[in-house]
Amino acid sequence: MQQVDLQEDIKAVRDCGPIKVWSVVVTILGDLLQDEESWVSGPVLDALVRPLGINNQALRVALHRLRRDGWVVTEKRGRMSAHRLSAEGWAATERARPQVYGAKGKAAATVSLLIGEPSLTVAEFEALLPAGAVPLSTRSALVSNLSETPQGCLLSAFAPSDMPEWVTETVAPQVMRAEYDELASVVEKVLAHPVPEDLFDRTSLRLVVLHHWRRLCLRHGAVQDLVLPRDWEGARARQMVLRAFQHLPRPKIDALEQRVPLR
Template identity: 60%
Template sequence: MQTVDLQEDINAVAACGPIKVWSVVVTILGDLLQSEEAWLSGPVLDALVSRLGINNQALRVAVHRLRRDGWITSEKRGRLSAHQLTAKGWAETEAVRGQIYGTADTAEAVWLAVGGPNLTAAEFLELLPTHAVALSARSALGTGTVRPSEEVLLSKFTPERVPEWAVTALVPHELATEYDALSEAVGRVLAHSTPEGTLERTALRLVILHHWRRLRLRHGAVQDAVLPSDWPGARAQRLVMQALTRLEWPEVAELERQVALG
């Protein structure tokens, strides 16, 4: 394997898509804080986001927004601050952990819903769960529970093949392109040997995880249940999970020690 500057890999992955600072903070706290009682110091958070090209002013704005929205709480410890997920932030993080880390059951039953002629397209969509995918004005694929209605015909979906027009509805071009870009960047990371350096390794882990999380939460389980194993999201998942295994979860105490030493 070729050894490269870790910051080069961090920059390459960071360029895969837009980075919203508040969302990065949620990714970091959700990954590093392994219990509802755990805290992360402000200096460690600052050190990690700075390696993603985020300055302290942008971080302060993001932390203020997350406190305002009830996602995190902060406290002063001497001259320094520390941050923790609130009960709401922890619950929201736990609710999607299986999707993000690949431990969720993807063998859910998929249904095809067809709306009756008396329903408008908007009324039909209101009856569907969040991650159902509309195929036309009054037809959709999904998993989970549909609100009861005499105007909706539900049928178990077990096709021999998914036609290309349905694939396009399930995976719009923009989503497929972003998954492919992430796969390419993570593939380059995996082709490199990873030098020591806890903060840099952690920043690389987190930027990979952030872009994966950002994309994975844009859809539900229906794509994995219906599409072949080589669809762009599945390819990205295999590479991301390999990278997270190599860039193993760090001990927060070690990050704190390294930052304290400067």
């Protein structure tokens, strides 16, 4: 791939949505650091985010925020800084891995319809809902990982084949579908190009794909994949992204540290 093609590919993926620097850093650490004790140096991190249009000052601000919020730990190693996820950051990353890297999203056998008793306020009903639930009305929702039925509520098996159009639109609004469709289309074009020869080019391209996929798929839980057709836009995007992960494999952190380019 010629350099201009690589830059165009990175820009095309980068433009699929907003780039929040702190979120990009979490994406990078979660992808490259495969155990809780691994670290990445400041120069490597800087070299990876630069092609995404992120300068060193913005990176420093993001790392400061992540340290303040308890997501990242930083230590000095000689003249350089090194960074890793905190225990809390690592635990949150591990919980997200099945949804981000899995072939079918979060594992769940069935989807259920939860209906709250009429005396519940909207806030009280929402407080009962597990993460990833899709509210259908003020006191009803689709859930996929509720361990027990809240007192006074009705929990019933849900048949996806019976969904009216308004439920489909509530589960996956057109805005969500359009974002997934855009990412899938852009990644499909990237996959038609040769793999970049340079290790950092290859890794930066992988990471910007992963960042936007992670940004989209972590907004919801398993309900969408369980009740929508197999070819819905989110499922197509997942297929393209998983192909991209094979096309652009995760590098060893040691290889990046040994080959970090000089500024």
